[in-house]
Amino acid sequence: MTDFCSTPPPPLVEMRGIVKRFYGKPVNDCVDLTLRRGEVLALLGENGAGKSTLVKILYGLYTPDDGRILVKGAPACIGSPRDAMALGIGMVHQHFTLVSELTVAENVVLGARGEGRGIFLNLPAVEKRIREYSERYGIRVDPAKKIRELSVGERQRVEILKVLSMGAEILVLDEPTAVLTPREAAELFEIIGALKRAGAGVVFISHKLAEVMAVSDRVMVLRGGRVVLDRETPGTDARSLSAAMMGREAAETAARAARSPGGPVLEIRGLRARGDLGLEALKGVSFTVRRGEIFGLAGVSGNGQRELAEVLSGVRAAAGGEFLVSGARMRGATPRTLAARGVGRIPEDRMESGAILDLSLKHNLVLERYHLAPFARGFCLAEEEIDSHAERLVAEYGIVTHSVGIEARSLSGGNIQKAILARVLEPGPALIVASQPVRGLDVGAAALIHRKILEERDRGAAVLLISEDLDEILAIADTIGVIYGGSIGGIFPRVEADRDRIGMLMAGVREGAR
Amino acid sequence: MRIRLEKMEPLPFRARLALPFIAVAISFAFSFVLILLARANPFTAFYYIFYGALGSPASLGETAVKATPPQVAPFAVVRIPFLASIPFIGPVLFEQYALTYLAVLMVPLLGLIIYRTHWGLALRAVGENPEAADAMGVNVFFVRYVSVVLGGGLMAIGGAFLSIAQFNMFLPGMVAGRGWVAIALVVFGKWRPGRIFLGALLFGLIDALQLRLQAAGAALPYQYLLLLPYLVTIILLVAFARNPSYPGALLRAYRRE
Numbered sequence: 001m002t003d004f005c006s007t008p009p010p011p012l013v014e015m016r017g018i019v020k021r022f023y024g025k026p027v028n029d030c031v032d033l034t035l036r037r038g039e040v041l042a043l044l045g046e047n048g049a050g051k052s053t054l055v056k057i058l059y060g061l062y063t064p065d066d067g068r069i070l071v072k073g074a075p076a077c078i079g080s081p082r083d084a085m086a087l088g089i090g091m092v093h094q095h096f097t098l099v100s101e102l103t104v105a106e107n108v109v110l111g112a113r114g115e116g117r118g119i120f121l122n123l124p125a126v127e128k129r130i131r132e133y134s135e136r137y138g139i140r141v142d143p144a145k146k147i148r149e150l151s152v153g154e155r156q157r158v159e160i161l162k163v164l165s166m167g168a169e170i171l172v173l174d175e176p177t178a179v180l181t182p183r184e185a186a187e188l189f190e191i192i193g194a195l196k197r198a199g200a201g202v203v204f205i206s207h208k209l210a211e212v213m214a215v216s217d218r219v220m221v222l223r224g225g226r227v228v229l230d231r232e233t234p235g236t237d238a239r240s241l242s243a244a245m246m247g248r249e250a251a252e253t254a255a256r257a258a259r260s261p262g263g264p265v266l267e268i269r270g271l272r273a274r275g276d277l278g279l280e281a282l283k284g285v286s287f288t289v290r291r292g293e294i295f296g297l298a299g300v301s302g303n304g305q306r307e308l309a310e311v312l313s314g315v316r317a318a319a320g321g322e323f324l325v326s327g328a329r330m331r332g333a334t335p336r337t338l339a340a341r342g343v344g345r346i347p348e349d350r351m352e353s354g355a356i357l358d359l360s361l362k363h364n365l366v367l368e369r370y371h372l373a374p375f376a377r378g379f380c381l382a383e384e385e386i387d388s389h390a391e392r393l394v395a396e397y398g399i400v401t402h403s404v405g406i407e408a409r410s411l412s413g414g415n416i417q418k419a420i421l422a423r424v425l426e427p428g429p430a431l432i433v434a435s436q437p438v439r440g441l442d443v444g445a446a447a448l449i450h451r452k453i454l455e456e457r458d459r460g461a462a463v464l465l466i467s468e469d470l471d472e473i474l475a476i477a478d479t480i481g482v483i484y485g486g487s488i489g490g491i492f493p494r495v496e497a498d499r500d501r502i503g504m505l506m507a508g509v510r511e512g513a514r
Numbered sequence: 515m516r517i518r519l520e521k522m523e524p525l526p527f528r529a530r531l532a533l534p535f536i537a538v539a540i541s542f543a544f545s546f547v548l549i550l551l552a553r554a555n556p557f558t559a560f561y562y563i564f565y566g567a568l569g570s571p572a573s574l575g576e577t578a579v580k581a582t583p584p585q586v587a588p589f590a591v592v593r594i595p596f597l598a599s600i601p602f603i604g605p606v607l608f609e610q611y612a613l614t615y616l617a618v619l620m621v622p623l624l625g626l627i628i629y630r631t632h633w634g635l636a637l638r639a640v641g642e643n644p645e646a647a648d649a650m651g652v653n654v655f656f657v658r659y660v661s662v663v664l665g666g667g668l669m670a671i672g673g674a675f676l677s678i679a680q681f682n683m684f685l686p687g688m689v690a691g692r693g694w695v696a697i698a699l700v701v702f703g704k705w706r707p708g709r710i711f712l713g714a715l716l717f718g719l720i721d722a723l724q725l726r727l728q729a730a731g732a733a734l735p736y737q738y739l740l741l742l743p744y745l746v747t748i749i750l751l752v753a754f755a756r757n758p759s760y761p762g763a764l765l766r767a768y769r770r771e
Contacts, residue, residue: 082651097649101642101762102635109632110639111650119631162650 010073011036012170012201013058013089018067020053027053028064029225035170035201040192042216042233043205046245046300046468050225051205055172058203059091060084071170090168092159094175100148104141104158105130111162133164137194140187152277153184160191171195172203177211178302179277189215207300209238209507223247238509239500246470246503261478262291264324265431265462266312271321271331273307281307283486284321289431289479294453294463296477296494298470300506304486305466306348309435312464313345314338315353326430339368344429346420348436348466350413354420357409361401362390364408365423393422398448414445421449425456432456435466450476470502484508557765611679613671618711620668625707637661641761644768654768669693691744698747704759713750720746 015033019026028050035041043051056062058069060078069076071087078084081091098107105126112126127143134140141150141157150158156176163171173192177185192202192215206212212219212233219236221229221244229236229244266289275281281304289295299305310316312323314335322331325341333341347353355364366375366386374385390404397418401411408416417437424432434453438446454476457463467473473480480497482489482505489505592615594608628634639647640657648654673689681688695717703710724739732739 081649097643097646099639099643099646099762101759102639106635106638107650110635110647110652119633121630121632121635 009037010070012039012072014070014073015054015058016068016070018054018057018069019065020050020057020062021065027225028057030067031222031225031227032230033058033203033220033227035203037199037201038196039218040196040202040204040216042212042219043203043222044207044209044212044219044241044245045222046207046470049222049245051222052174053225054222055091055174055203055205058084059089059172085166085168088167088169089172090163090166090170091172092156092163092174092176094178096155096159098147098155098158101146103144103146104150104161105143107147107158108143108162108165112165129165130161133161136198137164137191138187139191151184152179152279153181153187156180156184156188157191169199170201170203172205174205175207175302176204177206177208179279181279185211207507209241209504209509212241213238221245238504238507242503242507242509243500245507246499261293262460264288264290265326266464267324268312269322269324271308271311271323272319273304273311273316274319275304275307280319281486282311282318285483285486285488286321287481287488287491289462289464291430291462292457292460293479294457294465294477296473296480297464297466297483298473298480298502298506299466299468299483301468303483305483306435307486308483309345309348309433309466312338312343312433313347336368342427342430344424344427344432346417346424346432346434346437348439350417350420355408355416357407359408360405361394361399361408361411361419362386362404364419365390365393365404365426367423369427389426393419393426397422397452414441417441417449418445421452425452428459429456429461432461432463433466434463436468437465438472439467439469470499470506474499482506611675613675613679616671617675621707621711628707633657638761640768641763644763644766648768658768669696672696695744695747698751701760702750702754705761716750717743717747 011034013033013035015031018028018031018033020028031050031054033041033054043054045051053062057064058078060080060083063079069078071089076083076087078087078089084091099110102110103123105123106121108130109121109123109126130141130143137160139157139161141154141161147155147158156179160171176188180188189211192204195202196217204212204216216233219229219231219233219241220227221241223245224247228247229241268288269286270284271282271286272280272284273282283304285304285308287295297305297308307316311318311331314330314333314337318331322329324330325338325343328341330338330341330343335345338345351357356367359367363370363386366389369375370381370386375382375389387404393399394401394404399411399415399418399422401415408419411419421437432453437449437453441449450472453463453465457478465473465477474494474497478494479491480494480502481491482502484505485508489508490501590611591609592612597608598604600608626634628637636647636652636657639650639652640654640661644654644658647657673693676688676692696714699710699713699717702713720743724742727734728736728739
């Protein structure tokens with residue numbers, strides 16, 4: 001069996017026929033992945049396409065239900081991140097695992113195990129090693145600084161250093177640019193280039209087509225847990241990648257009759273806001289939502305939609321611009337003022353800011369109006385009014401519960417969302433801001449919520465529907481806007497909407513650039 | 515710690531040895547509730563243990579008193595030859611209880627352990643961000659366990675100093691809230707041994723001062739003098755600890771997801 005022909009060295013990683021199911025639902029369905037030395041592989045796909053699951057399997061965070069993994073040609077059993085690190089696989093997560101009160105060097109030592117270390121720290125040696133890496137790969141960071149003094153981009157570089165100092169040759173970067181400024185992202189791409197030249201293999205997860213085209217050697221697109229495209233990057237283009245990501249089979253044909261909405265209810269003018277990390281999350285957003293219109297805002301998560309919903313709900317301060325509700329300036333208004341003005345809000349994180357889980361269902365149903373008649377009688381709560389109100393809503397919205405006095409915590413996610421919907425719709429709002437209203441819900445609950453939103457629209461409410469699920473938006477929106485990188489990439493009526501075009505805009509390819 | 519105490523003591527005596535042991539047992543129980551059960555709010559765990567422990571020295575002390583005569587051979591003052599003969603500073607610095615020398619030695623020793631060893635790095639990481647430490651392969655539970663138990667042992671020696679060295683007797687409540695002062699000093703010292711030592715010296719100074727004032731027959735009622743060190747502690751905390759740098763995971767239970 002001796003083969004005298006020069007066989008190419010085995011790939012760094014081969015994943016063969018990987019299957020992973022959650023609750024019986026396949027998230028990775030027979031996925032193959034190959035990563036060679038000196039190669040940057042981009043993993044593309046919508047949320048829930050199975051990218052994160054796949055790399056978590058590679059990093060030992062999940063165990064696959066089927067399939068096998070070969071590292072440098074040898075079968076590998078990766079049961080934990082420690083096993084992965086021992087095989088030279090390192091991962092840089094979106095959420096950094098750094099201790100902010102420690103220095104860069106101390107964080108690097110903390111991760112480094114073994115290598116005949118004694119009792120005492122040898123920080124000068126570690127700092128020297130960090131400087132060597134810094135020079136070799138162009139990773140600029142001061143090893144003596146504390147993490148809390150560093151910018152987000154620098155922290156990410158520390159994560160990369162940490163992984164490298166553990167001897168990783170295979171780097172998995174999970175949406176590394178999501179938290180970076182464009183300048184920092186450009187520096188990251190230079191580092192990736194240097195790693196590649198040094199013979200490392202990089203798996204790069206992204207939603208952004210432009211980045212993928214710029215950085216990767218090969219692209220793999222996942223949709224619904226399957227590989228739908230695996231090709232050298234030069235042999236592809238943004239349009240075909242976007243088509244592969246979105247899928248064509250669900251193309252909507254039944255274009256509904258164009259509706260004629262009424263006057264403006266929500267007018268957003270040049271709205272700007274900062275995100276949790278202080279980066280600019282909204283960069284001058286302007287659009288209008290009219291009476292009797294569902295405005296569907298499509299976009300991949302993390303492009304400013306959460307911040308937009310929070311500003312419109314009065315829980316995040318705007319940094320600039322203005323928004324009007326029924327003609328009144330509302331920037332800086334409190335949530336209570338907004339509610340009084342007829343703004344109904346269905347927040348993205350229903351368990352955190354949509355309901356108070358330790359309160360009873362009936363009290364959750366009056367959270368925004370408990371201080372008003374008929375639910376308040378002087379300083380007291382009118383419990384019998386609250387009870388009968390709750391009984392009525394439970395029947396109308398099909399909330400499954402034994403009693404209205406039960407703690408909200410004991411309800412299922414779908415029933416909590418129905419309760420939030422009931423609370424929001426009951427006063428007959430002029431504007432409804434609904435963020436991801438059916439995410440994670442079963443089909444029945446989702447259908448009910450969509451039906452109710454459509455009824456509100458027909459009643460004359462203006463609806464801003466924020467969703468990462470393009471199908472949801474195509475199904476019920478009248479007007480579609482796309483948000484990318486904190487700006488609106490395009491707005492068109494539903495009848496003119498084209499899945500490909502929206503997909504390109506969601507991935508940051510600008511109109512006219514194709 | 516046990517070995518150390520045995521070596522130092524001229525006369526082994528059960529009740530005396532029992533004190534630090536009981537404290538270690540209590541800190542074991544505390545760390546068990548705190549770390550293993552992990553769901554417990556550390557405050558809740560603390561209050562249970564604290565009020566449980568509050569009564570035990572008194573009741574245990576009483577049993578001991580009934581069974582045996584109350585006299586306990588104390589730690590003798592250790593006089594370091596020659597150095598102790600230096601006028602004025604000699605007796606201050608070189609004529610102290612063995613436990614006092616130990617306390618002073620612990621300051622650089624703990625500083626070395628915390629800031630210069632791998633164990634200390636793991637300890638700081640676990641106290642600041644256990645999630646990150648865990649992700650980097652540090653055994654968070656083990657580090658927390660050992661630290662809480664050893665810390666309890668050190669505190670026990672501190673408490674035992676009062677009864678078996680300084681006063682040579684046991685009275686219920688004789689610690690007089692010094693444990694709380696210790697916590698305040700840790701906050702004041704920003705968790706750094708050197709700074710904590712300075713704070714402790716200051717507290718000791720005021721305490722010594724009020725004793726001298728009492729002895730000298732100051733016009734103030736003695737209750738006011740007793741109050742003095744605690745008052746200074748409060749003033750210190752208010753004045754210098756406005757920006758306390760609490761460890762990120764202070765009083766936070768850690769549970770793996």
